[in-house]
Amino acid sequence: MSRSQPDSSIMVTVAAIAGALAVTVLLLIAVSSTPQAAVRAFFIGPFSNRFYLGNMLNVFSMLAITGLGMAVAFRAGVFNLGGEGQVYASALTATMTGLALASLPAVLGVPIALVVGMMTGAVIAGLSGLFRYLWDTDELITSFLIASACIPIVDYLIVGPLNDQASNLLTTERVPLAFRLPRLLAPSHLNPTLFIALLLLGAAYIALFRTVRGYEWRLSGLNRQFARYGGIHTGAYIVLPMLLSGALHGLAGGLFVFGTHYATLVGFSAGLGWNGIAVALIAKRHPLGVIPAAAAFAYLESGARIAMLHTDFTFELGTIIRAVIFLFVTASVVPQLQVGGRFNWIAARFSRKEQT
Amino acid sequence: MIYYAIEVMAPLLLAGLGGLFAELAGVLNIALEGMMLAGAFAAIVTASLTGSILAGMLGGLLAGLLLAYLFYFVGIRMRANIFIVGLAINLLAAGSIPFLSSAMYGTKGVLRLPNVPRMPGLFVGMETGFPLIDQIFFGHSFGVYLTVPAVLLAGLVLQRTPFGLRLRSTGKNPETLRSVGLNPDHYRRAALLISGMGAGLAGSLLALRLGVYLPNVSAGRGWIALVTIYLGYKRPVGVLIAALCFALAEGVSVAAQGVLQIPGTILLSLPYVLTVLAMIVYSAMRRVGPSDA
Numbered sequence: 001m002s003r004s005q006p007d008s009s010i011m012v013t014v015a016a017i018a019g020a021l022a023v024t025v026l027l028l029i030a031v032s033s034t035p036q037a038a039v040r041a042f043f044i045g046p047f048s049n050r051f052y053l054g055n056m057l058n059v060f061s062m063l064a065i066t067g068l069g070m071a072v073a074f075r076a077g078v079f080n081l082g083g084e085g086q087v088y089a090s091a092l093t094a095t096m097t098g099l100a101l102a103s104l105p106a107v108l109g110v111p112i113a114l115v116v117g118m119m120t121g122a123v124i125a126g127l128s129g130l131f132r133y134l135w136d137t138d139e140l141i142t143s144f145l146i147a148s149a150c151i152p153i154v155d156y157l158i159v160g161p162l163n164d165q166a167s168n169l170l171t172t173e174r175v176p177l178a179f180r181l182p183r184l185l186a187p188s189h190l191n192p193t194l195f196i197a198l199l200l201l202g203a204a205y206i207a208l209f210r211t212v213r214g215y216e217w218r219l220s221g222l223n224r225q226f227a228r229y230g231g232i233h234t235g236a237y238i239v240l241p242m243l244l245s246g247a248l249h250g251l252a253g254g255l256f257v258f259g260t261h262y263a264t265l266v267g268f269s270a271g272l273g274w275n276g277i278a279v280a281l282i283a284k285r286h287p288l289g290v291i292p293a294a295a296a297f298a299y300l301e302s303g304a305r306i307a308m309l310h311t312d313f314t315f316e317l318g319t320i321i322r323a324v325i326f327l328f329v330t331a332s333v334v335p336q337l338q339v340g341g342r343f344n345w346i347a348a349r350f351s352r353k354e355q356t
Numbered sequence: 357m358i359y360y361a362i363e364v365m366a367p368l369l370l371a372g373l374g375g376l377f378a379e380l381a382g383v384l385n386i387a388l389e390g391m392m393l394a395g396a397f398a399a400i401v402t403a404s405l406t407g408s409i410l411a412g413m414l415g416g417l418l419a420g421l422l423l424a425y426l427f428y429f430v431g432i433r434m435r436a437n438i439f440i441v442g443l444a445i446n447l448l449a450a451g452s453i454p455f456l457s458s459a460m461y462g463t464k465g466v467l468r469l470p471n472v473p474r475m476p477g478l479f480v481g482m483e484t485g486f487p488l489i490d491q492i493f494f495g496h497s498f499g500v501y502l503t504v505p506a507v508l509l510a511g512l513v514l515q516r517t518p519f520g521l522r523l524r525s526t527g528k529n530p531e532t533l534r535s536v537g538l539n540p541d542h543y544r545r546a547a548l549l550i551s552g553m554g555a556g557l558a559g560s561l562l563a564l565r566l567g568v569y570l571p572n573v574s575a576g577r578g579w580i581a582l583v584t585i586y587l588g589y590k591r592p593v594g595v596l597i598a599a600l601c602f603a604l605a606e607g608v609s610v611a612a613q614g615v616l617q618i619p620g621t622i623l624l625s626l627p628y629v630l631t632v633l634a635m636i637v638y639s640a641m642r643r644v645g646p647s648d649a
Contacts (some may be wrong), residue, residue: 079439149628151625153625317451
């Protein structure tokens, strides 16, 4: 596993981020008529004023939660590739709950709405866990497929029955003023989600590394057969991690509504789920590693978004950055890794199916 | 409806057959979707530049091939996690096509280029008068008539040639291959390149039939192609039957859209729902019945 070769895996991580930086700079130079300004904006833009800095920190808090959601699943050896749809669908249910409970005080209404969001995410991801538990259906593919099936349905609901008639935008109604989380660094979007994210990371670290259940959780991820031999109910560690992973994505969706947008807009999850996977991989699936990984990613994304203002046309630079990071992040540059390394780990995943 | 289903089946089948090679060599190619999308974009661009359908198909094929080589290089040569590489390639296609499209033509939306020829229907005028037979056999676009030879060729190569045998043993037990002095990576590479060509060609059929490039024209078909491999019990004829089933399902759902007034957006989720159901049935059956693979 990657953790047994700390030196080379750090090198790979650095190579991944350096590769993403290089590709970004090259693309910016290629598409901008003022390349110097664009590259400058990419590197120092996120720190240049309160607005950009606060927004970057807000992106960081969101990515920390989705990244943690991925990391806890990866730790147990299960994969949740449906983060994107889970965030989106949960945002919608949280928004609707918030609107329905508008008459309640915020201290009651917001938590209830967040819980509904978490439950939505948990159900969507949990299904894949359940299918794997019952029928050995690969949760990696079903989680992606189920979440992808949710996205057009949510799109339809926002544009159709749940559309805000008062606005011309593709959005739901906005949640009541009292339900909106306070802004910490106005006019930026930064809000208390930052503290919630940091608390969750700390709690996850303690739960995974300082409790018996966390030990069983990690052991199931390292070697499921060995864990079963040791008397651990490994079936539970397929469904539970998916539920928790989905719940964290649901929480991210809910907080994105109450902290940042106050409504669900079409397509507003904007890569939160995909980036969460990249963050978890860079973090080497460690809760505390999520902090630098999410910070690096938030910086890249924010810089790219600001630099876009200096280019001649807009495009999804974020998607390309993500692709480059994925391409680099698990590649092994050290020959020794080829034998006992990650490839065999993933190969073993598949041969397991062949041997049944 | 049957005519439509046959048209829909062709790209699914070509992508599925290509993916079958990769699957049998032990590399699950989840980048079929991205390769199809790249193939569709490249096909329209080349067809517009050359004014030729065949050149367009070749362009699509090469785009798939290029991404497949990238998949091989990072996933097999550099020993990266093949899932993450597959995702990366899907993202790369989804991210770089709008980029190239705006850089070259100034739009990232629907790409309607001059000079793209219409895909001609073949065997028009040979109709027998029986609607069912006519709808199945005659007047289809060129790509449809590639499918049956492709199934036969795939079956022949996989079952009757030393190359096919070695490719299959790469997936089953790479050590055997190594023990006779062959390098399994060569077969993984060949299989991936074949899957890239299949998916690229499939994408080119999608786009050339419409004559325009639509953003996200593949709409989840790469994933369904992946599932036809499982549902077809990893055999070329099985892939054909599975692809036909999905194509009929799509035909029914498009027809239902008109009759039942189901919003079109919701239908976009249908391929994914069907794929999940198919995977569950496949897994559950495998548990009950005799193991095949």
